[in-house]
Structure formats: C-alpha cells, structure tokens
Amino acid sequence: MARQDLHGAAAPAHGPSPAEGDGIPRRFDVVVVGGGPAGATAAADLAGAGRSVLLLDKPGRIKPCGGAIPPRLIRDFAIPDHLxxxxxxxxxxxxxxxxxxxxxxxxxxxxxxDRKDFDPWLRQRAAEAGADLREAAFERVTRPADGTTLVHFTTGKGETLAHHTVQARLVIGADGATSPVGRAEVPGHDKMxxxxxxxxxxxxxxxxxxxxxxxxxxxxxxxxxxxxxxxxxxxxxxxxxxxxxxxxxxxxxxxxxxxxxxxxxxxxxxxxxxxxxxxxxxxLKPLKRWDNGRDVLLAGDAAGVVAPASGEGIYYAMLGGRLAAEAAEGFLATGQVKALGLARRRFMRLHGRVFWILGMMQWVWYRSDGLRERFVSICRDKDVQQLTWDSYMNKELVRAKPAAHVRIFFKDLAHLFRWVSP
Missing domain, CATH: 3.30.9.10 (D-Amino Acid Oxidase, subunit A, domain 2)
Known part of the structure; x- marks a missing residue:
C-alpha cells in the first residue's frame, strides 16, 4: 500500500540508501536531531508521508516540565488516554x-x-511510522565541495563509541533551547x-x-x-x-x-x-529565523516556541514539529529553499499575537509582588476565567465575546493603576 503524504495524497516512496556495516543507511531525505515532542512529531509526519527519516535522540535526559497538555493537543495529535x-x-x-x-x-x-513516558512514546510512534530511530549524539554538519550535506554523530560510549556520517537533503534541529544545530547553523541563535x-x-x-x-x-x-x-x-x-x-x-x-x-x-x-x-x-520568545536558507530548519525549543508568562511548550513544540514537516515536504518536493520559511510564517500567523499578549502580560504583572498580588486578584473575575480557559483549551483567541474583552481591558487597567484593592 502506498503511504500517504502530509495532505492525504499518495506519496512516492523515498527509501534510504542501503545500510553499510554498522547497519545505518548512508543517505536520508531528512535527519531530525532531537526526539522530544517537536522532533518526534516532525519525524512521524515525514516518515508517514514516505520520506526516509533518521531520528537521532541523545539518551539520558528528561526535560523539566509541568506536563500540561490542552484538549486541542490531545485531539490534533491523537494522544491515547493511557498517557x-x-x-x-x-x-x-x-x-x-x-x-x-x-x-x-x-x-x-x-x-x-509525565515526560519520562510521553517522549519515548512519541519516538516509538515515529519509528512505527517508518523513521529510523537511533540513540545518538549529534556532532556537526559539514558540506564537502560536491555540495552534499553530511551529518556526523556518535552512538554508544566508552569502548563502544562509534562515529557515523550520513548524507541528508535536510536537517531539522529539534534539540532544545541550547540547540547545537541552531547555534552552528542559524544566524542569531546564540543570542537567544x-x-x-x-x-x-x-x-x-x-x-x-x-x-x-x-x-x-x-x-x-x-x-x-x-x-x-x-x-x-x-x-x-x-x-x-x-x-x-x-x-x-x-x-x-x-x-x-x-x-x-x-x-x-x-x-x-x-x-x-x-x-x-x-x-x-x-x-523566552520565538527566533526571528528558523532556517539557514539552505538545508537546516529548527523546531520546538530550538526555534524558541515556549509561551511567555505561562511557560507552556508541549503543544507549541508539537505544532512546530508538524509545521516543520510540512515545510520540509515542500522543500523536498520542489527544491525551493524558500519553502523552509513557511514553518515560522505559519506558526506566527497562528500564534504570534498570543505570544505577544503573553509577553506583555509577563512584563507588566511579574515585576513585583505588589503587581503579582493584583494579577492574582484579577483571576477571581469570571470573564477572565472563562476567556483564559477558552483560549488555553482551544489554542485560539476568543473573538466571539467582544464585550467580555472590553470589560477585562478596563479591569486590568483598574488593577494596574490601583483603582481597586487587590
């Protein structure tokens, strides 16, 4: 049976090149560095579309995370109840x-x-979709004179340490806020x-x-x-x-x-x-660039998509991974580098305003205990509660209740300028 592409149409198979002595194929369409929610989602979507994908995940690290996921994530990414x-x-x-x-x-x-169970499940789903999952540590990307993109990584440790090199058409860096891929390949990442x-x-x-x-x-x-x-x-x-x-x-x-x-x-x-x-x-905020204009694209924390004020990251990471996969598919299908920029543009169109609002909220209310006291007091308001939960649960700004937004705006001003007691 032919695999389906990212939009449901039949996709041609793009299998990796034959494996050599270490069992790892020499060429892939995409190498995804980092097996957290962003990387695992990108790998699963691309492999499910018939692309050859190598997913590299460095073992032994669990990200500190409260673990909250909204209903929108559960629906959009088919998360089973047992997790x-x-x-x-x-x-x-x-x-x-x-x-x-x-x-x-x-x-x-x-x-x-719990991320100790959630992330491995996501990686296994990517493997079941066809991604080649390896416990490995990314080293670097090199580009020989012939124009190919080579990804270097290691597996094992100590006496079993082995060095590997594979060729890729695209590298997706989903390797965290201090992303080695991003710092080496995307301008401005080191200033995050x-x-x-x-x-x-x-x-x-x-x-x-x-x-x-x-x-x-x-x-x-x-x-x-x-x-x-x-x-x-x-x-x-x-x-x-x-x-x-x-x-x-x-x-x-x-x-x-x-x-x-x-x-x-x-x-x-x-x-x-x-x-x-x-x-x-x-x-603290999305990077201005998520790609290097050539053969590298970032996703998840590596791209800066953690919500200000709330610190929420799982949903935005998985959405970023999906958008990265869609952009990657466009790049692989057309060879047009400009397709890589679609991931950031689509994300910011969907959530840029929310991130700006949350950033302003953090700047205004988190500066002192006096302001924090007033912020918590605002949370008693039923309009605030309803609009907060509606926006969080569905990951959309609630535009259907303009009167409530106006009321909240004036209540915020009243608390900020101490016209009411906390």
Whole structure:
C-alpha cells in the first residue's frame, strides 16, 4: 500500500540508501536531531508521508516540565488516554500574601503527562511510522565541495563509541533551547534569551502523611510569589502517584534549588520522597529565523516556541514539529529553499499575537509582588476565567465575546493603576 503524504495524497516512496556495516543507511531525505515532542512529531509526519527519516535522540535526559497538555493537543495529535497521568479540573493561583483564587476549568479537563513516558512514546510512534530511530549524539554538519550535506554523530560510549556520517537533503534541529544545530547553523541563535527551569518529581504523600493536603489530584497550584521566583512563577502539578514541584527564573544568581526547597517546606512536602530532579533552559520568545536558507530548519525549543508568562511548550513544540514537516515536504518536493520559511510564517500567523499578549502580560504583572498580588486578584473575575480557559483549551483567541474583552481591558487597567484593592 502506498503511504500517504502530509495532505492525504499518495506519496512516492523515498527509501534510504542501503545500510553499510554498522547497519545505518548512508543517505536520508531528512535527519531530525532531537526526539522530544517537536522532533518526534516532525519525524512521524515525514516518515508517514514516505520520506526516509533518521531520528537521532541523545539518551539520558528528561526535560523539566509541568506536563500540561490542552484538549486541542490531545485531539490534533491523537494522544491515547493511557498517557494521561491526571485530569485537571481547576487551577489555584496563590498570591504573595497567600491569598488563593481557584479557577475551575468548567466542562472538559486539562491532561497531564509525565515526560519520562510521553517522549519515548512519541519516538516509538515515529519509528512505527517508518523513521529510523537511533540513540545518538549529534556532532556537526559539514558540506564537502560536491555540495552534499553530511551529518556526523556518535552512538554508544566508552569502548563502544562509534562515529557515523550520513548524507541528508535536510536537517531539522529539534534539540532544545541550547540547540547545537541552531547555534552552528542559524544566524542569531546564540543570542537567544532564556529562562532556566528546574523541578523535582516527588512521590505524593498518602492520606494522613505530611504534605498530603498540598497536592490536589485534579488541581494545578501556581505560586506567584517573588521569594520563589522573582520574574516567573512556581508550581505544584499532580502526575497521579507523583507530582512536579518546579520554578523558573532568568535572573542570574537566583537559586532555583533553594527556591524549591523553600516551597516544599512551605507546603509541608519537605520530607516527600524525591523521585528525580531535572533542570534545563527554556527560550523566552520565538527566533526571528528558523532556517539557514539552505538545508537546516529548527523546531520546538530550538526555534524558541515556549509561551511567555505561562511557560507552556508541549503543544507549541508539537505544532512546530508538524509545521516543520510540512515545510520540509515542500522543500523536498520542489527544491525551493524558500519553502523552509513557511514553518515560522505559519506558526506566527497562528500564534504570534498570543505570544505577544503573553509577553506583555509577563512584563507588566511579574515585576513585583505588589503587581503579582493584583494579577492574582484579577483571576477571581469570571470573564477572565472563562476567556483564559477558552483560549488555553482551544489554542485560539476568543473573538466571539467582544464585550467580555472590553470589560477585562478596563479591569486590568483598574488593577494596574490601583483603582481597586487587590
């Protein structure tokens, strides 16, 4: 049976060249570097379209992530129920004063995943679609005089370390905020602004144990408190039997580990069993360029697609991976380099306004505890709650309720200029 292309039409098979002694073919249409949500999605879509794809993933690293995924992601990317470790029905916002505001989801739920299980499942789906999945460390891209693009990488370690070189028509860098592919190949990547995130996965205490009441099995807790993050927020997100306790900050010298230690003490979770600890940089805004104008395209964190203010990244990474696959298909089919630019243009057309709004919100409200107190107070408003959840769940700005937007605008001004008490 012929495979289907990205738009449902029959696609010609583009198999890799025969393998040599190490079992790895010598030529691929696309080499995807990084097997997180962006890279695995791009690899699965391209392999499903009949393209020969090599997916390189460096083992031994789990990204720090609260794990929230909206219904839109579950629908668009066919995520099975067994990967959902919790279903969130409300968010609790905690102000610097300790005041709490609950924001019920209403109908539906927000899914929670654990990246240690979610990412491998995505990689396996890519492999089942036909991608050649390898545990490997990317080294570099070279271009001999004949104009070919060569990707160098290693497999194994120690005495089993082996060096490999394959030819590719296109390289997709989905290898994180500090992307070696992006830094070497895409102008401006080395100037990407970042926030550093850190979390600890803990075992949820049993009923009657210390800290048991601090974790709601269907509730995400978000702490807008400067002592835990001077410019972002901290969180406790349930993952079923475990929970993610995390924070982030771009401020140099701020100790994220000390912040989490204090948050655990504050919530009675100091003695909860720690399952693992993870930290990584996150980008603060999309890069102005996602391709090198020749043979490299970026996706996910490597392209800077983590939402400001919320830090949400999984949906945007997977969408970025899908858009990268579509752009790659256009490039491979036509040979036109300009096709690579479609990934960023389509993403910004869909979500550029949301990213701008969230960036402004973070700049306005996260600067001091006084402003954070007022921000949490705004979250009591039913218009704010409904429009927030509608936009988050469906990943679209809600335009059908202009009166509510106007009311929220004036309420924001009132809180910002202290015309009302928090």
């Amino acid at each position: 959902l470790v919790a279903r969130i029905r409300a968010a609790r916002m905690i102000a610097p004063s300790g005041k709490e505001v609950d924001m019920p989801v209403g109908e539906g739920f927000v899914g929670m995943v 602004r970042q926030v550093f995130a850190y979390h600890e996965i803990v075992r949820v205490p049993q009923a009657g144990e210390a800290g048991a009441a601090a974790i709601g099995p269907t509730r995400c807790d978000v702490f807008y408190q400067g002592r835990h993050s001077p410019d972002f927020y901290s969180w406790i997100f349930p993952h079923g039997d475990t929970a993610s306790i995390g924070t982030g900050s771009a401020r140099k010298g701020f100790s994220l580990r000390s912040s989490i230690r204090a948050l655990r003490e504050q919530t009675g979770l100091a003695d909860a069993e720690t399952v693992r600890r993870e930290g990584a940089p996150l980008p």
